[in-house]
Amino acid sequence: MVFDLRRCIGCNACVVACKQENSLPDGVFFTRTLSQEYGVFPNVNRVYIPTLCNHCEDAPCQKVCPSGATYTRDDGIVMVDGEKCIGCNSCAVACPYDQRSVMTKESFEDGLYADGNLTPFEEQGYTRFTPGTVTKCDFCSERVDAGLDPACVATCPTDARIFGDLDDPQSKARQLIDERGGKPPLPEKNTKPKVFYVS
Amino acid sequence: MASAQPAIVGDSFAVGYRFQRYWGTSMASAFFCGELGAGLFLVSLYYSVNAGMILGLVVTAVLKTYFHTSHMGVPAKSWRAILRPDRAWVSRGLIMIVLFTGFGVLHVVTGAYGLFEMGSSATLDIIKIVAALAAVGVMAYHGFAMSDSTAISLWDSRLMPLVSVGYALLGGAVVTAVLAGPTQAGDVSQTAVSLPSLGLVLVLLNAGLVSALLYGAYHGSPGARISAEMLFKGVFARQFVPLVFVLGLALPFALLLWAPGSFFVELAVAIAALIGYYAFRVFILRAGVYEPIMNFAPPE
Structure with a gap:
């Protein structure tokens, strides 16, 4: 995936789409749009930096997982098997991008309205999670398997998120990286992320 | 507005340093x-203090497992944590704990008290050596598990396993001194030290x-420096310095x-050292931060 920082307007439509697609409980985000302000008045800038799991080729979360719950699919998407996860949080402290989410039991019990009652949407959506485990963005793998873009990409009104095969020189994502010098986040961590930023 | 460098931003949607909140108290x-249990067992094994070996095994097998x-x-x-010793220090540590507990109990029962004939x-x-080596493994693996998490720059240090072993031995030595009593504790005739x-x-x-x-962290990456500063002069300094260094x-x-x-001095030493040791363990986890994913602010 490629994030075009020139295009991101910080509307957070991707964040909402992700929460809706994945039925995420209160306080859990698989993607965030961070903002940073810098400069000195009157020359002040604000930049929006979308973030999600970088599906690293050398994923530190997978390396430290003691139960084998974290694994990488053939297409490079890093997944978590909720049935195998023991909730030790080793992956969460190993991820340099802080992109792991702990699904506490309370987040499923309180409900989105924090009154102990679950809406029909929550009752249906929460069945995909195992309380107590750690989970994360999986690039909407079910949508990808069906030939669709991840929900955040499909929703983005400015085309700031570009999803594609980085190994395919004809893909728009690869071409953007090559043309505009795509940079991975925190390259010094040597995780070989599969998410790049162009600005 | 100044050209501010990223600060600690909590869980907000802003670029900055974030506290790790996944490994807590x-x-x-x-x-x-x-670490304390394994260190206590090892030191007690060397000084032949049976009560220390038993207490060390109980602290590791019962209290560590509970926490x-x-x-x-x-x-x-939780049994699944043993499945990936090829890559995960948590798995290796669990194997060490199983070996340590098993062979430690065997040694206490057979070697120390001679309750059963074991050939x-x-x-x-062999039982004694395996128990001792496994104890060293238990002492060290926490440090390896932490230094393996390169995401938290404060922990990303090769000194972390040494600190684990050092504190484990210190905890073991001060508790063994109390359990051994003043006579044995001061007796240098049977052991070298x-x-x-x-x-x-x-x-x-x-x-x-x-x-x-901490010196290495302060002169390391920006995230490690921020962590070290919090421990020395920031939000944690008022507890960290008095508890870890002074007490x-x-x-x-x-x-x-x-x-x-003197027994009472040894008791006071043990209490003070263990409080400092526990405080170190708590604050070194709490002070860990993730680096900002990107930084557009020009250098100050």
């Missing part, structure tokens, strides 16, 4: 109990290791110099 307690399971999201599946003296020696002298050396060793760890290291050093071998 229960994990710190589990690390503390694991780990209370930390885990799905404790019923030749060579067999007893008396327990008070060992405690003194270990206090100095740990002071050096902790100082080196945990300086006071035991002074007491061991002043009146080594």
